[in-house]
Structure formats: structure tokens, C-alpha cells
């Protein structure tokens with residue numbers, strides 16, 4: 354059985370159709386990279402996987418069951434904009450994921466449970482290379498370090514699925530490469546299934562095992578919101594060599610990607 358399976362999945366906001374006709378199977382361990390024009394519904398798709406947005410029509414199954422309608426410990430997420438808590442230290446930011454789960458009413462755990470959470474959080478923080486910044490606060494960290502922290506937070510509960518929404522979009526190229534190596538290492542070591550939105554086709558090919566292009570196949574000039582985007586290309590990335598004309602084909606459909614000229 355596939356980890357995730359979608360059949361004729363649609364997402365609407367009122368009369369605005371954002372996504373339509375999504376059909377796919379994703380197996381555990383895949384690394385799916387998502388590209389598509391701005392506003393075509395990529396983030397909405399990740400939110401459906403996360404459980405903060407619902408499916409409007411069709412179905413989405415996780416382990417053969419309808420996907421839970423709320424976030425759970427099996428799915429972690431990292432957004433482009435730093436999503437860490439500014440008033441908590443690095444350690445506090447990672448511990449909070451477990452504290453919120455263990456003690457929904459108090460938002461705090463005590464004694465042995467707290468010590469366990471602390472040890473686990475320190476392990477996660479070391480995994481992302483922030484072991485020397487445990488007591489620092491987010492404003493004392495660089496952009497790259499803040500994203501490392503967001504990744505540690507997302508991985509605190511050892512999710513099976515990691516959702517990345519342009520996590521490196523705001524970072525300088527050198528830092529970006531370090532972050533790409535980090536994600537590749539974590540994906541392998543923790544046997545994660547990853548969905549990552551990127552505007553950088555080179556990044557999509559360097560990291561992913563499968564590329565999805567989101568685009569509309571139907572247009573009504575009188576009613577631009579009548580039709581949604583779907584997966585128009587579903588390409589395995591095995592030999593790390595994109596089809597030569599892919600950037601041009603995407604550009605022709607208004608899907609701008611970065612770094613096309615430097616594709617491998």
C-alpha cells in the first residue's frame with residue numbers, strides 16, 4: 354500500500370477552484386519537489402497534507418485511511434519565513450513541540466517527562482548543527498541558523514513526512530547549499546518522505562527523487578477562478594539530469610524558475 358494516495362482530489366475556496374484532478378501514489382522514502390507558478394496552489398496542497406486545510410472533493414489517503422483533518426506528530430513542516438517563537442530559546446523552541454502534545458492544558462510538562470523532552474530536543478538540535486546555540490534566542494541567529502532551528506522543531510516528534518515550503522528561499526546561495534546538504538542527510542538518515550516547494554529548478558533536481566509541476570490545464574478567460582491547477586508533469590529524477598527543454602517548456606507556460614542557466 355502506498356504511503357499517500359490521492360484520487361480526483363480538489364480544493365476550493367468558495368467558488369475559487371485552486372486544485373483539481375490530483376491523482377497520485379507516493380511511496381515512503383520518496384522526495385517530491387514541487388514547482389509551479391506563483392499562486393497556483395502549492396502551499397495549499399502542503400497544508401492539506403499537514404491537515405490544516407481540508408479536501409473539498411475526491412480523496413486523500415495516508416496508509417490507506419482518510420488523511421487526518423488536523424496536524425499530527427507524523428507530519429512536520431518548515432515554512433520560508435522563520436516560523437520559530439521569538440520569545441523562546443533554541444532549546445525552548447524545540448522542546449515546545451513535545452510539551453504542547455504532552456500537556457495540552459498546561460502547555461508545560463514536569464519532572465522526568467520534561468527531562469526526557471530536554472534530552473530529545475538537544476539531540477534534534479545537534480542533528481541540525483546548532484548544538485552550540487542552545488541558549489540563544491532567534492534574533493541572535495542568522496537566517497540559515499533560524500531555518501536549522503525550524504527544521505529541528507519540525508523533526509522533534511520524529512515525523513515520517515516532512516513538508517518544506519520554500520525553506521531556503523530567503524537564504525544566500527552559499528548558506529542554501531549547506532541547507533540542501535543538511536536536508537539530504539536528514540532525509541537519508543531518518544528515512545523521511547519529503548515534499549518540498551521550490552522556485553529553483555536546479556534545487557528541485559539536485560534534491561528530489563521526483564518532480565511535480567503544478568499548472569492549470571483548463572482556462573476560462575471570463576472566469577479565471579473556475580479551474581484549478583493539477584500535476585502536469587510527474588517526472589522521476591533518477592539520473593539527476595532534467596530533460597533539456599524542461600526549463601523552456603515551463604517558461605513558455607509562465608512558470609518561472611530560478612537558476613535555469615546553471616542546470617547540471
Ligand SMILES: Nc1ncnc2c1ncn2[C@@H]1O[C@H](COP(=O)(O)OP(=O)(O)OP(=O)(O)O)[C@@H](O)[C@H]1O
Pocket residue numbers: 366371389390391392393394395396397398
Ligand atoms: N484561506 C484561503 N482562503 C481563500 N483563498 C485562499 C486561501 N489560501 C489560499 N488561497 C488562494 O489559493 C490560491 C493558491 O494559493 P497558494 O498559497 O496555495 O499558492 P502557491 O502556489 O503556494 O503560491 P506561491 O508560490 O506564491 O507561494 C491563491 O489564489 C490564494 O489566494
